[in-house]
Amino acid sequence: MTDTTITTLQVDGMTCEHCVASVTEELSEVDGVDSVEVDLNPGGASTVSVQADATVGHDRLRAAVEEAGYRLSAR
Template sequence: MRRNDHAPAHAYLQGVYTGADGVRSGGSTAMVKDVYEVKGMTCGHCVAAVTAEVEGLAGVESVQVDLASGEVTVASERQLAYDDVAAAVDEAGYELTGRHER
């Protein structure tokens, strides 16, 4: 971990610091994880397109796509609006058919 001269020493002991860009990192932020069902994906290009569009949503930390099941697992800072995810999937050329909260 690179030390930021403006952060207090206790921040480094707790594993939390704010970088030069002002973004806080480290610590234990609770993540929301949802699994969405996407219809129509058949290949690696489909996976890449859906991943890119969903990763573009504000607050998304990671996206994992299981091509065989059509499941898209999204980890985010907060609960995402279903309509926002549906719009991103639609922009990629596919259809969002459901969501399961974890």
């Protein structure tokens, strides 16, 4: 059994439920991701919590967010 972790990401540029769906879809396609929850903050950084195998690296999550057309907050 693989250990799971919850990673919290701050994502810029999300403004609506379509944005939430796009980011959720891309993150969910990463091997090892079990669930994705988004707290939408239009006009600011939205909080995205990803539950995944401990082996899923931050770089893979960032790449999925970028594939959806968004970027991680520098904050």
